[in-house]
Amino acid sequence: MTEFVCIACPIGCMLTVEMKGEGEVSVTGNRCPKGAVYGREEMISPTRVVTAVVRTDSRAFPYIPVRTDKPLPRALITEFIGDLTQLLVRLPAKRGRVLIEDYRGSGVNVMLTRTLPPEGVSRGNS
Amino acid sequence: MLEKTYDAVVIGGGAAGMAAALAVREGGHSVAIVDREAYLGGILMQCIHNGFGIHEFGEDLTGPEFAERFISRVLGAGIDVYLDTTVMDITGDEASHVVTACGKDHGVLRLGCRAVVLAMGCRERNRGNVAIAGTRPAGVFTAGLAQRLMNLEGYLPGRRVVVIGSGDIGLIMARRLTLVGAHVIAVVEILPYPSGLARNISQCLKDFSIPLYLSHVVSKITGMDRVDGVEVTPLLEGNPDYTKSFRLDCDTVLLSVGLIPENELSRKAGVSLNDDTGGPRIDANLMSASPGIFACGNVLHVHDLVDYAAEEARRCGEAVGRFLSGVSAKQFPLMAGANVRSVVPNFYAPDRENVLYIRSFIVKNDAILSLQIGGSEIKKRKLAHIQPSEMIRLRLQPSDFPALSDGQDNLMEVAIR
Numbered sequence: 204m205t206e207f208v209c210i211a212c213p214i215g216c217m218l219t220v221e222m223k224g225e226g227e228v229s230v231t232g233n234r235c236p237k238g239a240v241y242g243r244e245e246m247i248s249p250t251r252v253v254t255a256v257v258r259t260d261s262r263a264f265p266y267i268p269v270r271t272d273k274p275l276p277r278a279l280i281t282e283f284i285g286d287l288t289q290l291l292v293r294l295p296a297k298r299g300r301v302l303i304e305d306y307r308g309s310g311v312n313v314m315l316t317r318t319l320p321p322e323g324v325s326r327g328n329s
Numbered sequence: 330m331l332e333k334t335y336d337a338v339v340i341g342g343g344a345a346g347m348a349a350a351l352a353v354r355e356g357g358h359s360v361a362i363v364d365r366e367a368y369l370g371g372i373l374m375q376c377i378h379n380g381f382g383i384h385e386f387g388e389d390l391t392g393p394e395f396a397e398r399f400i401s402r403v404l405g406a407g408i409d410v411y412l413d414t415t416v417m418d419i420t421g422d423e424a425s426h427v428v429t430a431c432g433k434d435h436g437v438l439r440l441g442c443r444a445v446v447l448a449m450g451c452r453e454r455n456r457g458n459v460a461i462a463g464t465r466p467a468g469v470f471t472a473g474l475a476q477r478l479m480n481l482e483g484y485l486p487g488r489r490v491v492v493i494g495s496g497d498i499g500l501i502m503a504r505r506l507t508l509v510g511a512h513v514i515a516v517v518e519i520l521p522y523p524s525g526l527a528r529n530i531s532q533c534l535k536d537f538s539i540p541l542y543l544s545h546v547v548s549k550i551t552g553m554d555r556v557d558g559v560e561v562t563p564l565l566e567g568n569p570d571y572t573k574s575f576r577l578d579c580d581t582v583l584l585s586v587g588l589i590p591e592n593e594l595s596r597k598a599g600v601s602l603n604d605d606t607g608g609p610r611i612d613a614n615l616m617s618a619s620p621g622i623f624a625c626g627n628v629l630h631v632h633d634l635v636d637y638a639a640e641e642a643r644r645c646g647e648a649v650g651r652f653l654s655g656v657s658a659k660q661f662p663l664m665a666g667a668n669v670r671s672v673v674p675n676f677y678a679p680d681r682e683n684v685l686y687i688r689s690f691i692v693k694n695d696a697i698l699s700l701q702i703g704g705s706e707i708k709k710r711k712l713a714h715i716q717p718s719e720m721i722r723l724r725l726q727p728s729d730f731p732a733l734s735d736g737q738d739n740l741m742e743v744a745i746r
Contacts (some may be wrong), residue, residue: 208531212383213634216525218738225588251532253389255376255508256480268377269394277536284508285501298397316377317393321405 211237218242250274254316255287256285259300261294264319269302272312279309287313294319335359335409336430336653337444339414340416340594343371344635345449347399353446353648354406358653361440363416363430369403370396370448372473373635374704375480378501380528395635396651401683407693411438419445419598423620440448444545444649447595447609448642451588451627456550459493459586468556472498472585479505487581492516493547494718496718499585499632504533514577515540517561522692522740524587524718528632530535539625547575547582556580582656586632600620605671606630613678615659616650623649630686632718637686644684659735666701666744670717677741679730687721689745698723702741707731716746 209216218232220242230242244250252274256266275283283306292302296315303313339350353360366714373381376645380599386398403410413433414432421427428440441448452503453471456663470486476498478484488511492499495518503513521544523530536542548569549560561580562574581603590608601618602609608629609610609617616623625636625645660678663685666670670688677683687698696715698721700708707730715721733739 208527210528210532211532213380213526213528217527245724251536252379252389254379256377256483258483264481266481268480270377270379270391271559280508288689298394303589317374318397321370322397322400323369323410 204247207242209233209238209241210240211235219247220246222246242275244274248278250278251280253280253283255284257290257292257294259294259296259319261319264294267292267294267296267319268316270316271306271312272301272314273310275306275309275311280305282307330437330439332439332441333361333409334441335361336442337361337649338426338442339446339448340370340419340428340628341448341450341628342366342369342403342410342412342627343448344373344396344399344639345628345645345663345706346371346446347403348639348642349446349623349625350408350644351399351402351406351450352643353444353649353653356647356650356653358650361411361442362403363411363414363428363438363440365415367413369400369410369412369420370727372408375473375477376717377480378505381635384634393475393738396538398689399639411435414438414596419594419622421621426621431529431599444579444623444652446645446649447592447600447617447622447624448626448630449591449594449628450590451631453498453584454587454589456584459584461493461547461550462694463551463560464553466550466552466554466556466738468552468581469550469582470581471494472502472583475502475583476505477511485509485511486583487511487556487579489514490577490583491547491577492580492582492583492585494584494586495520495525495530495541496516496585496587497524497529499583500525500529500533500587502583503539504537504665507537507539511536513539513579514579515542515561516661517542517545517559519546522716524585550582551579556582588627590628590631591627595624595628596623600624601625603671603673603675605665606673608673611674612676613658613674613681613683615651615674616648616652617647620650623652630671630688632686633718636720637720641684641686661733661741663741663743666742668745669743672743673720677725678738679733680727682727683725685723685725686741687723689717689719689721690743691718695746697746699743699744699746700725701744702731702733702739703737714743 336358373392373396625642
């Protein structure tokens with residue numbers, strides 16, 4: 204029996220997770236279905252959404268934020284952050300653009316989370 | 330000099346400012362946003378982590394993603410946006426206000442309006458606010474400054490880091506620093522319980538085995554040119570026990586010790602402030618005691634979640650619309666009672682929907698939140714767990730109120746037991 208704080212939303216339910224054998228997992232303490240999924244996955248193969256920044260070719264905006272579109276297995280995170288340092292994004296670039304498809308066969312894509320240069324920048328549209 | 334007139338001018342282009350401006354515009358009024366940064370979005374643009382938007386959009390978004398959803402709407406809504414523009418002054422009387430600002434595109438701007446929305450956000454408490462003894466070396470940062478350096482400008486603030494305070498920004502930065510190869514030696518919290526959200530303790534500290542010292546203080550910062558370490562002291566019944574002090578070597582100290590609403594402009598404009606929150610005192614329409622000046626978001630009181638700041642700001646924008654259209658409703662005073670540190674707003678309108686944001690003074694399981702008017706309880710709600718760092722939000726409908734006569738003061742008290 205293991206206890207986890209659920210990270211699926213800001214409430215932070217205290218989950219009690221138990222392996223019942225045969226791959227069956229019981230989750231209690233969750234207030235919503237997301238908690239049951241999180242508790243089960245945290246027990247079997249923990250994953251996290253990872254966010255970071257990647258270098259750009261711009262002087263005004265030298266870094267652009269990125270995220271994984273799904274949670275990445277925790278075991279891959281350190282390597283993933285290292286791989287991101289090898290990349291360079293040319294601006295302009297749009298939020299939502301996929302930067303890496305199917306990262307190392309994990310099924311997880313990496314995408315830009317900001318549009319740079321920003322829209323509507325520096326001028327009153329009056 | 331540029332002179333323009335709007336129905337409303339919003340000061341600050343972060344989540345609150347944008348949500349308020351959109352609501353004003355949707356009510357059919359003209360509105361402008363003024364922001365000192367070169368782009369909209371405010372502090373969300375440096376909050377690259379996820380966890381935003383669950384309430385507002387039903388999705389788990391990063392800060393920039395949350396902000397850009399509002400930015401696209403603002404740019405498509407016919408709202409004038411003045412960027413790289415700093416507001417210097419709010420002057421005028423109850424009938425009309427003038428917002429004086431200065432920016433590189435227009436020089437000095439004088440924006441006349443009938444309503445002003447304060448949405449300037451908040452500032453971080455710093456080393457001076459928490460009075461830490463020791464030398465004054467380089468390497469002491471507030472957590473939000475470190476976040477800006479890392480996420481927008483691409484600098485690593487240090488390699489061996491002690492975080493003072495367990496507020497959410499400090500926890501998020503502990504994880505961020507660890508992921509890029511810095512060593513976070515410890516998080517030191519003066520209170521016996523963490524200040525940040527439970528999930529951040531879990532995913533930012535436990536995931537990386539970062540020690541959290543509760544009921545401990547950093548009693549001294551040492552180092553000549555650069556920080557070389559801190560002295561940590563446990564608290565014994567609330568007092569530092571220096572016989573048990575120990576040293577942690579580090580080259581960087583991050584402070585995550587709370588936020589203060591940024592009301593320099595409001596104060597200068599004569600807006601009356603609430604000592605419980607550090608923000609303006611406001612009525613049920615989120616209007617300050619200065620007629621026509623409204624406030625929302627972190628300038629009003631520091632929120633835990635941007636979703637709630639945006640919700641509050643939208644309600645504020647709707648109230649601005651009603652003010653501009655001359656619609657009013659009766660309202661009565663609201664105050665913090667037993668075990669309540671603050672309640673916002675400071676008035677309630679029994680004929681409308683009200684949303685109360687409450688901060689507890691105490692940590693308790695199975696607490697009861699009780700609302701009383703003239704000594705009789707009109708509503709209560711059971712709360713599984715409360716602590717000062719987690720805001721309690723309560724929605725009240727007209728049906729929650731008994732018939733109230735105009736002659737009485739009908740003071741409503743919010744208490745926790």
